[in-house]
Amino acid sequence: MSNYAAAFTGEIFQCDTTESFSTDVVYGLVVSVTSTPSSSVTVGGLLLNPKVGTSAGTLISGTYSLASLYLGRYSSSCFMEPTGGLIVSSGTESSVECDMAWMLETPAPSIVSRQSVCEPLATGIVSIDAMIPIGRGQRELIIGDRQTGKTSICLDTIVNLKYEKVLSVYVPVGQKAASVLDAYQQLVKRDVYQALAIVMASASTSAVMQYLSVYAGTALAEFFMYNLSLPVFIAYDDLAKQASAYREISLLLRRPPGREAFPGDIFYVHSRLLERSAKLNYACGSGSITAFPIVETLAQDVSAFIPTNLISITDGQLFLSTDLFNQGIKPAIDVGISVTRVGSAAQQDQMKMVAGRLKLTLAQFVELEAFSQFASDLGEDTARALANGRRIREVLKQDVASPMSIPQQCAVLSLAGSGVLARIPSDSLVKVFLGYFLSLPSWCFLYVSTKVLAVALIDYVVSK
Numbered sequence: 001m002s003n004y005a006a007a008f009t010g011e012i013f014q015c016d017t018t019e020s021f022s023t024d025v026v027y028g029l030v031v032s033v034t035s036t037p038s039s040s041v042t043v044g045g046l047l048l049n050p051k052v053g054t055s056a057g058t059l060i061s062g063t064y065s066l067a068s069l070y071l072g073r074y075s076s077s078c079f080m081e082p083t084g085g086l087i088v089s090s091g092t093e094s095s096v097e098c099d100m101a102w103m104l105e106t107p108a109p110s111i112v113s114r115q116s117v118c119e120p121l122a123t124g125i126v127s128i129d130a131m132i133p134i135g136r137g138q139r140e141l142i143i144g145d146r147q148t149g150k151t152s153i154c155l156d157t158i159v160n161l162k163y164e165k166v167l168s169v170y171v172p173v174g175q176k177a178a179s180v181l182d183a184y185q186q187l188v189k190r191d192v193y194q195a196l197a198i199v200m201a202s203a204s205t206s207a208v209m210q211y212l213s214v215y216a217g218t219a220l221a222e223f224f225m226y227n228l229s230l231p232v233f234i235a236y237d238d239l240a241k242q243a244s245a246y247r248e249i250s251l252l253l254r255r256p257p258g259r260e261a262f263p264g265d266i267f268y269v270h271s272r273l274l275e276r277s278a279k280l281n282y283a284c285g286s287g288s289i290t291a292f293p294i295v296e297t298l299a300q301d302v303s304a305f306i307p308t309n310l311i312s313i314t315d316g317q318l319f320l321s322t323d324l325f326n327q328g329i330k331p332a333i334d335v336g337i338s339v340t341r342v343g344s345a346a347q348q349d350q351m352k353m354v355a356g357r358l359k360l361t362l363a364q365f366v367e368l369e370a371f372s373q374f375a376s377d378l379g380e381d382t383a384r385a386l387a388n389g390r391r392i393r394e395v396l397k398q399d400v401a402s403p404m405s406i407p408q409q410c411a412v413l414s415l416a417g418s419g420v421l422a423r424i425p426s427d428s429l430v431k432v433f434l435g436y437f438l439s440l441p442s443w444c445f446l447y448v449s450t451k452v453l454a455v456a457l458i459d460y461v462v463s464k
């Protein structure tokens with residue numbers, strides 16, 4: 001665009017349509033303003049609703065307003081487009097009352113308005129809550145190849161957060177609309193829709209929508225964090241697709257390509273997004289945004305450009321391994337290379353007591369198991385350590401849609417640590433025992449100790 005000298009980055013402009021019958025207005029977003037030595041200004045813009053036609057020579061006018069979403073309390077349970085249009089709303093039309101316009105791009109909270117991560121965010125997944133705990137306000141990357149259970153971890157966390165009174169925002173980027181709808185229906189069936197907002201830019205939408213959707217999702221999360229002081233959880237599924245959409249836009253804007261043809265500012269695109277997740281201090285309302293950005297790798301290559309960028313921006317990563325997934329160890333979290341840099345400060349004391357040595361025990365077991373493949377006869381101690389490790393691994397296996405509360409997790413892990421599970425003769429019976437154990441009503445534990453109950457249940461399972 002030329003002769004549009006007053007433009008500023010992030011401004012919304014509008015242009016005339018070429019279709020005489022159309023009453024729609026075409027809106028766009030200014031993304032670059034460059035001036036040449038001859039003092040002419042060239043403006044780069046992205047059309048937000050390109051289905052309505054425009055052509056060369058179209059008259060453009062600035063609106064002097066920044067890209068914003070109109071949000072209200074209704075937004076806590078809506079299924080919307082990045083531009084704010086509702087796809088599905090759980091309320092009636094009269095309940096859609098907008099409180100304020102919230103800018104898509106806002107500065108991240110300053111250091112003064114933050115506090116360090118101090119409250120735990122329970123995912124309901126034992127291996128995460130015990131060994132890689134997450135705190136409210138943390139950014140934890142979920143990284144792994146395709147079909148390794150990345151989305152399932154986010155959806156299970158969203159289900160568990162319903163019990164923790166945390167609002168969830170799910171931002172699927174560049175996925176099939178049918179799979180997003182499927183995930184939405186699963187969540188609705190599990191009664192989560194009242195505290196869940198979805199901002200969807202499916203694979204059939206333009207690269208512009210896919211690029212902007214993550215900012216729209218964050219704006220929605222910020223609206224609740226700042227205005228209602230709520231803890232919010234946001235999952236970006238996935239940022240590699242958003243980066244590809246941004247690459248497409250940048251190449252069309254003739255920006256110089258860098259490594260893997262991504263533009264030079266791709267790190268800034270992700271860092272300014274993830275810096276908006278924070279734990280606010282008491283004076284600012286104590287709200288928080290916890291982010292789970294997902295990134296897909298190719299052949300477990302974590303040294304690719306986008307994964308390395310995201311690893312360095314986030315406060316830890318959950319690495320999902322294809323090998324573990326294929327061996328039936330689900331969730332396939334590779335505990336050896338998964339880390340949390342801040343969450344352990346927020347882990348519950350009772351969990352610290354039962355899971356303190358779990359990561360080390362599991363790492364020693366994996367090493368021992370690898371070496372024992374070559375040994376013909378094993379010593380008694382080694383055989384016992386191997387059997388114990390196998391049982392712990394069984395305990396850590398968890399199906400989708402079966403979140404466990406923190407007291408349940410502590411009870412199960414204390415049993416695994418105390419050696420009670422050694423009474424179970426085969427590994428396959430561990431799951432059967434756990435099924436019975438977790439279905440016991442909580443009042444049972446008031447009268448009988450956990451260990452006595454477990455021993456009685458094991459005898460029952462073995463006798464069956």
Ligand SMILES: Nc1ncnc2c1ncn2[C@@H]1O[C@H](COP(=O)(O)OP(=O)(O)OP(=O)(O)O)[C@@H](O)[C@H]1O
Pocket residue numbers: 145146147148149150151152153296330331398399400
């Ligand atoms: N803990 C689990 N137990 C059993 N099945 C699981 C578990 N986690 C994931 N799955 C199954 O694995 C399959 C892939 O899961 P999911 O879609 O979450 O993976 P993904 O990595 O997000 O995939 P994509 O690369 O397509 O985004 C699904 O069929 C899901 O039901």
